[in-house]
Amino acid sequence: MHPRIRWGIAATGNIANVFARELALLPDHEVVAVGSRNLDRARAFAQEWGVRRAYGSYSEVADDPEVDVLYIATPHSDHLATARHAIESGTAVLCEKALTVNAHEARELVALARERQVFLMEAMWMRCNPLHLRLRELLAGGALGEPRSLNATLGFLADYDPTGRLFAPDLAGGALLDVGVYPVSLAHHLFGAPATVQATATLTSSGVDGTVGMLLGYDTGAVATLTGSLTGPLPNAAYVSGTEGWVELPPDFQAVDRLLVHRPGKDPEEYAVELLGVGYTYEAAEVARCLRAGLLESPLVSWADSIAVMEVLDAVRAQIGVRYPNDAAYDDLATPASDASDSQR
Secondary structure, three states, rough: OOOOOEEEEEOOOHHHHHHHHOOOOOOOEEEEEEEOHHHOOOOOOOHOOOOOOEOOOHHHHHOOOOOOOOEOOOHHHHHHHEEEEEHHOOEEEEOOOOOOOOOOHHHHHHHHHHOOOOOEEOOOOHHHHHHHHHHHHHHHHOOOOEEEEEEEEEEEEEEOOOOOOOHHHHHHOOHHHHHHHHHHHHHHHOOOOOOOEEEEEOOOOOOOEEEEEEEEEEOOOOOOEEEEEEEEOOOOEEEEOOOOOEEEEEOOOOHOOEEEEEOOOOOOOEEHHHHHHHHOOHHHHHHHHHHHHHHHOOOOOOHHHHHHHHHHHHHHHHOOOOOHHHHHHOOOOOOOOOOOOOOOO
16 A cells, blocks of 8 residues: 555535645645536635645546545535445545435445445544543443433534535435434444434424434433534533443533543543544544555444444434435335334334
8 A cells, every 4th residue: 555545535615624634634644636526616625735636526536546545525415426436446435424315325335345345434533533432441341330321412503505415405414414423423332222212303494304302222221312403502512421420521522632520429530632633633544544454444433333323313314204315216125124213122
């Protein structure tokens, strides 16, 4: 492998700019190509970040022979097609959360990556954060006794545009896939797959969820209360409790640089790190580690985990009545028995 990890970036929106800025902090990473459906935007992005080649399509970036891995920052509705083309071209993929629009698409991508022997990872950067890894170690080590609950919220007030990526059904918009996926992924990271899923939501005039609330139940007796919103700011904090104490993840919990362990009758115990950038650096470093080790998937954001989270998101959407055009392609397929959409098993 080339001594530097050479990235291509598909799309030029805000998250792509943040990722390019984060990659610049890593000496063994570089962006060599960028693609947009608008060539002028790709050229402007390339000029701003010192990228050598700009393309007027996503596929051209994936086909660039110097690109080791493609970072996909497109709207959710394009994830499957863009990632599929890259994998078929033999290019490794880091695809923004949520990995796809539904679990059927996630399984399709994973099957293709396995067949073609190409690396694929969901860009759930929170799962690579050193403190989130430390949190799971604390729970597994019994620092809180028996885990009992998680409360996590993530949301902000977005300008309403029924044609924009946050609110357009054709782009798989809505709070669930944009921000709700973080609390759901955190719950899976700590507790695993839920036994039950209950959900409610307030829908926008465009037909997607503006605010969504979820209650997940686990066979261990633990529960997770989760909220995502695009219609108002939320505390964006998370609390994990057990029989012997609780952990506080201050705002913004997905990018946390410190956490507090509370135990009755004792002073809080703080764990802190000085993050490199805002934290996307850690998922980029994990991709590099996996590629250099010849791995097809990351143990930190495994294929099974990404599919399991998508199953929960599917179960939530089924209950709140949000449907996307991408879903129609799978209407005639039976839902696997393992899906969390079996919400009362």
